[in-house]
Amino acid sequence: MALRASANGIEIAYDTFGSPGGRPLLLIMGLGSQMIHWDEEFCTLLADGGHHVIRFDNRDVGESTHFHDAGTPSFGPVSSADAPYLLGDMADDAAGLLDALGLESAHVAGVSMGGMIAQAMAIRHPDRVRSLTSIMSTPSPQAAPPTEAAMAALMSPPSPDRETAIARALETWKVIASPGYPFDADRIARLAGxxxxxxxxxxxxxRQLAAIMASGDRAPLLKELSVPALVLHGEQDQLVPLPGGIATADAVPGARLVTYPGMGHDLPRPLWPEFAAEIGGLTAAAER
Structure with missing residues (x-):
């Protein structure tokens, strides 16, 4: 059962791994994905590397506050007026969670939309972010448009029941998952359920997708950061293609870019030790 905290005017569901005395590492998940998509085994790997790992449900997913009264946005040209909230608001949620946990700052890592939120957090709350890890993300959707197949998979219609939701999740991940690694259908089906x-x-x-589309280009503000930064990206990513990672690394001064052949828009289990080592190296160096 997730823990709960009041932050930025909403309720946030979260849990933790590792010793509270470890380097605090806040993990931010991507579009429509709940904190359980940060696999417990991967979180334990990070905790074993000296981190106090915190994962949480973003607003509008999982057990955190849902903005039901805001309705469903209509897509087309989206402006900030059309979105119920922006990525900056979601970054404020993350900073608010640190407040609730009594943490002045933390290392922050995000995947996909979570990477965008992490970027926004570093821009809006630079004193709260000890290091920034942006994984399969981008400073703006325009920097790395998805392929037609990936966009079609992303925009699949709502599912009428649990069985259909699992089937559609499998269909989506078959399109966007890493072509160079085994497709773990059992894990995807379990997480979807x-x-x-x-x-x-x-x-x-x-509503989360509207926030992405309405939040603009962060690159000019990322150029003003002075935070240790790491960018991880798959070379076969169809949803946020590699130019998004390159644009992120180019924008953040001193950022280190690491790319992976055969990796798509997911975190393949065989690469977990490498991801953990890269993140651990960054956070340890930032602490020094």
Missing amino acids: LSYDRAYDPAGVA
Whole structure:
């Protein structure tokens, strides 16, 4: 059962791994994905590397606050007025969670939309971010448009039941997952079922997507950062293609870019030790 905290005017569900005395590492998940998509085994790997790991549900997914009254955004040209909230608001949620946990600052790592939120957090709350790890993300959607196949998979219609939700999750991940690594259908089906049971809210995912589309280009503000930064990206990513990672690394002064052949828009299990080592190296160096 997730823990709960009041932060930035909402309720946030979270849990932790490792010793509270470890280097605090806040993990931010991507579009429509709940904190359980940060696999417990991977979180334990990070904790074993000296981190106090915190994962949480973003607003509008899982057990955190859902903005049901905001309805479902209509897509087309989206401006900030059309989105119920922006990525900056989600970054403020993350900073608020640190407040609730009594943490002045933390190392922050995010995947996909979570990487965008992590970037926004470093811009809006630079004193709260000890280091920034942006994984398969981008400073703006325009820097790395998805392929037609990936966009079609992302925009699949809402599912009428649990069985259909699992089937559609498998269809989506077959398109965007890493072509160079085994497709773990059992894990995807299990996570899709757990996600459905925790909270199934397609309108919430649409509101998150509107936030991405309405939040503009962060590159000019990323250029002003002075934070140790790491960018990890798959070379076969169809949803946020490699130029997004390159643009992120180019924008953040001194950022280190590491790319992986055969990796798509997921975190393949065989690469978990490498990801953990890269993140651990960054956070340890930042502490020094």
